Amino acid sequence: MVMSTPLPVLKKMECPNCGSPLEQRATNAQTIVCSTCGSFIAVGAEQPEVTSKSPQKPPPPPKPITLGAKGLLDGTEFFVMGRVVYTGWDARDTSDRWTWHEWLLGGADGRLLWLSFDEKGFTLYKKMRFREQFDPATARALPLGNGAQAMIRERYPARIVGAEGELTWKATAGEQLFVAEGAGQGKRYSIQKTAEEMEIHEGVPISEAMIAAAFGDENWQKRAVSSGGRTGGIPTRLMIGILCVLFAMIAFVVGSFAGNSQGNIIGEQRQVNLTQSANSVDVPVNISSTRRPHSVTLTVQTSASGSFPITVNIVDPTAQQRLVFSQTMSVAGGTASGEFVPFRSGEHLLRISTTSTSFDSATVTVAVRRGLWTTSWFTTYAVIIGLIGGFLVISGLGRMSGTTKG
């Protein structure tokens, strides 16, 4: 059950736009949003005045937090003064927009706190002082004093799209600001800049179950706990990014095995000799799987006194010959490999030849493997999906820091 004993009314007035009764309960309220007509009304001057009007009612709160509700956080009592709904957007792609909610909490000790809720869950923010000069438009890091820093993850324009209750500044519907979000030292930081002012707030993530407990809402708390204590949904792009990175890692692992894991289809590794007089040798290979890549690996030991060119062709049952690879070996020999895709099944010949005249003999160990998938395919796939995943993860993490204060 939410603690909802109403605070005493400090001042009563009428909405200058629609005449509905308005009540001020917070001593430091500067704006009251009329719940009837949505007008933003500046209070604190001799006469309340309408500063703006929201074209539509704010979207309902995403969590059961009501205006005037009381709670207890960190041993301090507070009550919910108001709620502001913000929309932020990517300055380079204005179709990329997101919305978050912030509740303004008035503490019994007079301090104001902002409880932000977005796709990463709840964060409780309080105001702090800038330690050093900081440019939210360009700086990569936010100085926190004593050499500590918070990394700036995202910056974007935002505006107020709706509000309710009482606010502590002369708010207007559509009010625009520039936001930079950072994280470091286990905390989150939100910087807001207008032409006249820069503010910074420091936040700590709080689980939904803790927020529910703070408001004394047992049913909500049970729901939050049963949902695994999640503080909020993981951003879609972050989730996709993580999956992409995971697939890329799997692809790398599988790829590293792929080239070696298939059996040698010519039985044991075959050893053949090349000489000056017999500088071309055919190795029979029985192909059963067509249109699948096969790998050929040669290990060459030679007495050549110079470089040693070696060529490998595959001859299919119709006597058609195709190059598999051609490579110049070093004097001491070495390993060479290539791939081919057979289009026919049956007996093939792997034709190994050299044009070198600077050797007496060479011993060539031949292995042919049926590569259902090839290492290079996996590697290419892994790199592409890894890059996409990395971009999405970075972008998603940046988006997760997308909270701000009014």
Next chain:
Amino acid sequence: MAQMSCTSCGAPLQIENQFVRSVTCNFCGSVYQITGDQGLDSVGKTTSLANYPSRLHIGMRGKIKDMGFTILGRVRYTYEQGFWDEWQITWDDNSPPSWLEEDEGYWTLYRREKVRAAIPDYDSVKVGSTMQVNKHNVFVTEKRRGKLMGSEGQFAMWLPMQTSFGYATGTANNQAVSINYWENEIELSVGEDLEPEDMVML
């Protein structure tokens, strides 16, 4: 403690101590400057703040880091996007009065500092820039124009009844720095953030 009367409504005006330079009539909002011969010069009227809710009130006593103080006056300034209140406090040990400013429930205690070197003019100040003020390298976080809206109580300064004034605030070495550009004066104040336990109201 001198006793005078409001020339506008006749209500009694009691001057609390030797630092007081302005007094607001609690009944009609008339503002007086105290002249050298302890006379009163009426300089106009402001909105009376008596009916505006606040957690503090004139005459309230408290302690800041064990130093006793009494709230002497309250002034409300407006700017384009709202208003803020400052509380004039007088110390029990008779040291010069200070200003208490509240921002989102966080208190800053401002003490006036003499301007010892040239200060950038108001028009050249830019939010997000750094400027040298005395020995302070001030990172400017706010620049606006304000106007006196209302007052109650007594003050150790002549209240700025002029139309508007510029001000800039910032931070330097984790201290608050405030510069008010009055019509005939630049006023520099350096503030200390107070933790909740630093200030106790009695």
